[in-house]
Amino acid sequence: MKNKIIDLKLLILGVLFIAVVIYMTISSIMLIDNNTARSISGMQSDEAISQLKKDIELLKNTTTVLADDYNLVETLKRLAEVGRNDNDVNRLLQDVHNFSGILSNMSFVDKMVVTSIEGEFYVSSNNLLTQEYDIFARPWFKDEMVQNPNETYVLSVHNDYIDNSLTTGTIKMIADPETDEILGAILIDIYLEDLIRQLANDDVDVFIEYDNGVIGYVDNEIIYYSDVDYADMYDDSIHIAKYSELNTTIVLATDTNAVKANLYVAENSTYVVSHILLLSFGITAFIIIIISVIIKPVWTAVRSLDHIIAELGENYPEYNAKLTQIAEMAQFVEQSLPKKIKHILYHDELTNLGNRKMFKVVYEKFAKTHKPFVVMLLDIKNFKNINDSYGEKMGNQILCDVSRKLTTAIQGSKGDVIRYGGDEFIIILGVENLKHSVEEFYRQKIMSILPELCVYSDIATTQLEFNSVAVLCPFHTASEDDLITKLYVMLKEKKGIASADLLLFNYELYERYIKEESIKNALKLALLIDEFVIYYQPIIDGNKKVQKAEALIRWFSADLGFVPPNEFIYVAEQTRMIIDLGNWIIDKVARDLSILLDEGHHIQISINISPIQLMEPTFIRDIKGILDKHGVDYKYVCFEITEGVLMEEQEIVKQNLDKLKMLGIDVALDDFGTGYSSFSYLKAYHLDVLKIDKIFVDDATEKDYAIIDVISQIAKILNMQLVLEGIETQEQFDTLKRFGLIQGYYFSRPVAWEEFKALL
Template sequence: MTLPTARAWLRSLAGRIVTIFLALLLAVQLAGFFAIRHSIDANARAQLANQLEVGERLLGRLLDQNAQQLAQAATLLAADYGFREAVLSGDRETIRSALDNHGARIGASVVALLELDYTLHAAGSQGSEALQPVRQGLANAAGTRPSTTGQLVLVGERPFQFVVVPFKAPIEMGWVVMGFAVDDKLGRDLHELSGLHMALLSQPIGAPLRVVQSTLAPSVSDQFVLLPHEGLTEFVAGDETIDGRVSLLARSPTGEIRAVLARSVDEAVAPYRRLQAVLLAITLLGAVVFAVGSIWTARRVTRPLRALVDASRRLGQGDFDTPIEPPARDDELNELAVAFDGMREVTRRRLYLDDLTGLPNRGQFSRRLGLALEAGPVAVLMLDLDRIKQVNDKLGYQMGNRLLIQVAERLAGLQAPALGAAMMVARLSGDEFAVLLPGLGRDAAESMAKAVLHALERPVRLGDSMVDVAAGMGLVCAPEHGREPDALLSRAEVAMYEAKRRRAGWLAYDPRFDHGSAATLTLLGEMRRALQRQELRLFVQPKLHLLDGTLVGAEALVRWQHPERGLVPPLEFIPFAEETGFIHELSLWVIDEAARLLARWGPIGLLPRLSVNLSVHDLMKADLVTQLAARLQHHGASPQALCLEITESAIMNDPQRALQTLQALKALGCKLSIDDFGTGYSSYATLRNLPVDELKIDMSFVRAMEKVPKDAMIVRSIIEVAHNLNLSVVAEGVENEAIWQQLATLGCDEAQGWHIGRPMPVESFEAWARERAAAGLSPAAVPGQHRLPA
């Protein structure tokens, strides 16, 4: 393994698992190893100290044993008949001979006979010079009886052991003294019995301490003179640590005798060191086994994780089709892989499948289109339903969803024998669908377009209603119309909207269609800049009271004065503003302008009330009430002079939230009106609970009421219900005198329409209102006679 590879492996999860676990094991093992080592050293030193203490007692026993041997020999000499006769006869030569014989027999270094006053009577031929310290000691202890046990005496620099026994014949006549020079035999005996080394140290009076004999090498024993005088001690000699015990054996008039018992610490712990070596070998072997096991475990853990990482990369690259195989194991990794695959499937469905219809969505369609383009010619059909908005408004969104589902089922059921499973039907957005036809030329694609239109000819049953389904469809073929998925979809959409505009059923893409589409897109892009450049204009359409023709209010409407395109009709930008959510910005602009006008017109009594339309997007905005109140306060306008018109469909989109917003607006003081009433699907029970003041009848009923009796009956019914609920009624779309009179007969309160006046600029409306007030028109005056031209 190279160094970069090793570094990469150490940074991996497997490497970290092995490294951490192995480090923990080694830390525990080393901690245990050093704890055991410390315990062994402490235990060995404790045992060694105990062994030295026992050795000290053993040394005393050996000295006692030697003393007993001397005492027995001295007692035998004192009791010998011949020795006593020689003493009694005064024959000194015989006495000296007897002393030499007995001393030689037991190996004594000194043998002598002392008087009762410890003066020398006779001595052997050797070691008589050693008697002086003994005699001096006995003389110093005058008045006490000498002990028959051995005593150590320093003679020169050499230690001697003496015993003194009484000489009786039959009364005490003197003392028999016998002594040994303490030699290295004592140390050897001690070493054989205890394993300890011994050294004897002497310190004559006035002389330094020196080693007189030792069982250790001079390089070691020479350091004994530096040790404390008594007790345990430890020192280093060369590369060896030694524990020692210093004992004072004797203190005589000639000096002191000390013994040092010692043993090597390394020698004492050597057996334990071998045990430690075995433990270290077991630790290393365990570390190797653990490392191998950790690597195997880490690989067993990381292999499925690596598979999940690879799967994540595939998902990141957009491959949601390849399933994730769970590892063949019954543990958390298997559960993780199963959960991960479930997440992949859910994500795939959300990314590539439409929640409502189950068809592929735009993302999946684009992906499959890209793959089909790599294989050869492709045709794409894109269609948009015509009546989904009416179904949502009149029958409800639930019925609209059912319509989309049935359309999806019809499209998915289409057969293209030449394509088989390669054909794909997708839902691109709300009511837009697309059909992918790989491998088809233009003629075959046109035949398929006709088949799609034919499939949509049959009405769809939604509850008790039968709904005719119609659609506009665009056709593009590759490579004729492009080679990129986005370009093909864009051009199919252009052809589709052109087909809807022409009501042609379906159209193949033509480059000439792009001009109008580009103009529309450019128009949408300029809407936000229109606010900043003050290109928007406020138009006003008046409302009159039906009984006396009094000016009771007006409706504020937005228009766009484009610097290049002129006055842009509302139908060209309002629907797109609603689709993009920009309608809320337009609504706030209208509210701001209306508040400014109310603040100017209110004091002069020009206009009692001004109405402003609110969209569904406005009702869903949490800050609507705050924004509206701030603008009224800024301009000093009264909330009571502002009427807010909301469509039925906007209220029923989210009734609970809409009700909360309406209650807040009502609490602010604004008048509330339901616009386009009769085209939605709210019930009268719902209407009863809404905090509204006014119903506005949709112009689709008002315009035809003089010719269509059913529409007149609907208008009558709405007026009666509204009055029963204490609501005023406004009819819009009043375009002639006959409708005006008919509404007045039915008891309608207010009217609005071209018969009264078209939407006009603010300046024109002011002039119109002032002229009307100056003319002092009577209640019977015909409103149409005083309309301004469109």
Template sequence: MMPTQKKTTLSFIFLVSYIILYYIWIIVWKHDETILTIGGNTLSIFAGIIATIWLLQARHRSTPSHRSFWLLLALGTSSFTIAELIWAYYENVLQMNVPFPGYPDLFYMLQALFFLAALVFLIFSKRHNTKLLTFVFDQSIIMIVAITFSWHFIIEPTLSSDGTIDGGVLVSLAYPIIDLALLFAAILLFFGISKDYLNGSVVFFMFLGFLLQSFADLVYLYIIMTSNYSSGNWIDPLFAGSIFLVGYCGIVSCRDENEDKVLTPNRFIESSRIALPYLLVLLLFTFMLVTDKLERGLHALEIGTLLAILLLIIRQIIVIIENRRLIQNLLYKTDELDLSEQRYKSLFEFHPDSAYSVNLQGDFTSANAACSNLLGYKKNELIGLSYSLFMNDIDRERVRAHLVKVMAGLPQRYDIQIHNREGTLYYMRITNIPIVVKNKVVGIFGIGKDITEQQKHEEKIKHLAYHDSLTGVANRMLFEKQVDEAIKEAKQKEERFAIVYLDLDHFKSVNDKLGHDIGDKLLINVSKRLQEVTRKTDTVARQGGDEFTLLVKGITQKQDIIRFAEKIVTTLQQPYRIDGHEIKSLPSIGISMFPFDDTTSEGLMKKADTAMYDVKQNGRGHYKFYDESEMTVSKMRKLEKDLRNALKRDELFLLYQPQVESITGQIVGVEALLRWNHPIMGIVSPVDFIPIAEQTGMIIPIGEWVFIEACKQIKLWTEQGYTLKVAVNLSPVQLQQDSIVERFLTILQEKHVNPNLIEFEITEETAIQNIEQVVPKLQTFKNNGITISIDDFGTGYSALSSLASFPISTLKIAREFTNQLERGNSNQTIVTSIIMLAKNLELAVIAEGVENESQAELLKDMQCDEMQGFLFGKPVTAKEIENQLKERPDMSS
């Protein structure tokens, strides 16, 4: 049964792997002679056995005329195997050096003689080949010259004084002589056999095997003559490799009869074969001339004869070489030109993008199939048309400027919009390269990549990033960006504008009683009504939940915004009819004015929020302007006064909210949350007192107290066997302090706390404020093992492109996004985009505000690393965290 190509390939891989294994064995066991010789001898023996099996299989498959050839080769590999067995017997059984010459040498000689007999049998089995005599003649010259020099320089000097040769020397000399005969026969096959001899691959691998054996014998002879040979030498695998190559001929002999059966020698080899006999005769004449002159001098007749023969040989060689050189150059240039043309044609025609060329006037001179299909023209119709026909007026001038640079030798890349024959628009990324002939630009080559889908995708992502997925109005990020732009514009034009902060009264009860679907539809209806009462120059945005903000431009007097606020109240107080339900949801509205109340976007937003909160505390369902002189500010001033004594009176305390690993559910960390137990007001929300602390500078001592308390708690948990990372919030005011890094690192040392268990959370606004001051401090914290995370990611000001420049390790997805996960694919797309962004930047991701199993499962599917929220636990005391860990020991990391 004929073996398949797969078997041939696998056999060759086995051959190469076997020899590599042999060398690995030698390297690994080079210091243990016993194991080295046992393994080496075993590998050589099995090489001979496998080669013999391959050759006997080839004999079984071959035609009767070739069976003797394969049998003789198999006898040769068998002789090698016997020699290796005897060698192993001496070394591994008798534990003695192998005698030289000895029985192994006898079988090594037989191996070469069997190989030689196989080749002679094959060569002379085709006596009718007319070229055989020429090859025999040429190679006989080579053999005579080689034997002559061998005798003169090697054999004769080794003769003893009585003319005899030592047995060891004789055996040593026999190896290269037999190898020379083998190579002589192999060369005859390699260059001269006709197609009915053997498969060309058989001849090739057999020639390689004999060549490798000759090289190994030559090195072996050198080692024997110059030093002591021992098993495990680097040439041992070469002998096994030569036997393997001969045996591999039996594998490749079964290829399809239609395959080429002879290797076609290249022109250089053929020329060398013809020239070699002449050169060798010339060398022999020269050697004889020099030798005779040294021994007895030369007669004029001898000199003349030698010179005439010499010149005749030289002339013949020159003519032959020159003729072949001219033919070779012609063929080489023709093939090279044809190959170059085919490569260019394939690269141009089959390029998946639009490839084309234009002349210096901008007219098409060529185009591939992709280009003609895109533009809607056949190739012959496209040739001669101007590239500018497919561009709009705006891009035409810009592209012309790029082409001017290309004509100056500068490649260009740019994006443009084009239209095809039917008017369909495409976004293209064009690369232009000058076509240079004889140092002169004669045209322009172009490749156009269709990026239409990519452009649409980017626009969609941009829209999702800047718009609320539920209502379609602007989100917090876009709103704050537009407020910043409005501030710049208002300062330049000395204009006024208002920020309107709106919250729906009793919205939570709508969700609780009628469900989130009704609540979502209510928000959609509210956003529609707000858009109806605003102008094109105004902006409606959803901040999250039931909170909306409006940017109202073009305010000339306060009465303008009063009328606008009253219009909003009148519009929103009308009942909503949703799915059979009549819903009333009045708005509480707070208003701040630029430039009277503040000149920063953050300040205007906070003050509008403060005014809105005051409305909620005083009746709801109406609007109020921010006014520092009113009761709300008095309350804030009282909090400010009491906050100064809160630390002294031990009124501040920390709660801890668990953070769990998404996959395992293990508690891997907690977030430290500051609370204030006011003696009169009770528990005061951080939303109320943290802004006061930042404005008054009290955040500095309070922040340090929080950090010290967190360090104490980490140490206690560590002593109890719990390894929990604690996240601590840093405010921008803290990071503005020059001494914060040194002070906090000192606290870590004093409390003996591992910095790897500390995580600092900062907001996006904190990151971008005074970047030059903030980033080095954060980097120093990170270098000392402290983790940095961005809190409420997606709700701040930072551009995604600048995120990579901050030394952060974690992104914390804002609860505004987590709460919307179950309300549509658009919300999930935003969260997925944030997670993928983090993964690409090699950042961890934690989602806060996870309140139910559905949200948790969605986040798991999105490969969010960690989660935090009421589903896993509300903010509790350190003792309650310890109880959770004791109840569920598997939940601690």
């Protein structure tokens, strides 16, 4: 394939790019220039209105102060009491004249007026006395002005009482401070024409919109309108700003061209334009450089695309490829590559079977049919040992052979075979396609291929076997995640069963797993939140005196309720949480035992020890630390073990038992008679206490009693103390007390600490 860098299309594209850059640069300059002018116009308008707001607030404050003036109030009170007279009227005129100087700095303020309600007249700061003036008849008057005399109000736009000019302003009622009687009012009038002239200038037209029309100041002339369409009156060069003040809408129309002509604005615009031009030229030059640098790797990419096409095994026509045809090549690869990628993503590279991702697709396909289907999980037994013994190459060959045989076995059943991972395969097929039961299908189709699956080597021939389980959908599960969980739960159970048959999902086994998982999760917190308690069962002599006691742990879970020891001890041992739990038991018993010894009760307490604890290298160090912490003499402690731990014959067990003996801690063999009951253990391990299991006591016959008698004689020979468990009746007690100590419900069930102390 020949590559050509320059062509007409690229040249046209370059010219278009330069034209676009020039257009964008000019547009940006104009946009920034216009936005700057409008922004400055807005700031000027905001500043003018802000100053107006301050002036209006000053007017309101001035109105409030004047309305509270003592002399003014007293004069109005006299007028109310004696009627209008020249002296008081003149005094009012003088007071108003004195106050008028305060407002001299506000050019838009026309006059200040004090009105007397009783006399129906008013006087103004321009020495005008107007009679027959009824404030309540004015168009701007509102009842709330009288109802709230302490409030200062802004008047609505109205015609002045004297000269009919458009006027607004502020007003506050003057009340008698003693009686709250309204005496009059003080008004400060603002002529809209004066206000509009103050806000306007050569570059700004001003309009004030009120209820009945609009007053405007345009081209230094006051004009009255019924309505104004600003969009029709002005073009885009005029910035319109509207503000609500004095019960009106004030509109400022600023000429942005005049703003642009301002010296400082023009200088700033020149500065910005120059930098935009420099930036545009710089970016253009940079892009050109980048494009020239990129061209080389682009053609490298073209060659790579050609190689990819060759790898895909697809034919691509050869001709003089141009830059504009790279997309066509990429499209060709895009159409071919997904098939390859999809195959890689959804298939196992070694066996070419579907993988875990494919299983999700297949599961959804079967689920959408809403028909029953079965999912089988097959695990090759001891595959790791086979792989280690014969090598990875042979192991891979086995996996390929299994894949091929399983695929052949389900032909015609419309099912799928998945390599789910490692040495695990999944078979999924519809129940309606099975001629027999699921178990029978497995025996006929799957187990029949096992004789053909042998590993041949120079050393041996190995027969393959499967651990196989199955779940029926949707009878046993309704989701993929739940299905996989249940398959692996059943597989765990299947590995403990010697049978080669398929294990179908069993609710009883699954519920046991769920219960064990619940116990496992709850155990993690139980020690921290103090859910465990220790019960004590007394061990008595023939006189019913307590000689010893056995410590028994009880768990009252906040979530699970009472959990029997045989259930949670098993889980604790499986998870090795038994180490921490066992140390907690020893610590609690040692604390209680210390209290008993201090109170004068010198009895021995037995503690059950798990084989896992006894096989810990730190076992002796841990128990010494706990017992020494509470100051307990070792002779008052006895550890109970079972025959199972002795049968392991592990050196660490023998060492720890010998160390217990050296410390003076007794060791008891519990449940004697339920296992192998070998007397050789009693001699080999030099145990101190022998506890006969209750199976010899329940429904005991003369033969059972004879066996107990023989065991007691052997115990005496070995210098071992005998304890008989499970004594529940008076008859059992009377018959067996001669052999040794008695433990059972006859005297007491396991009881809580306080109740146990009472038995002593």
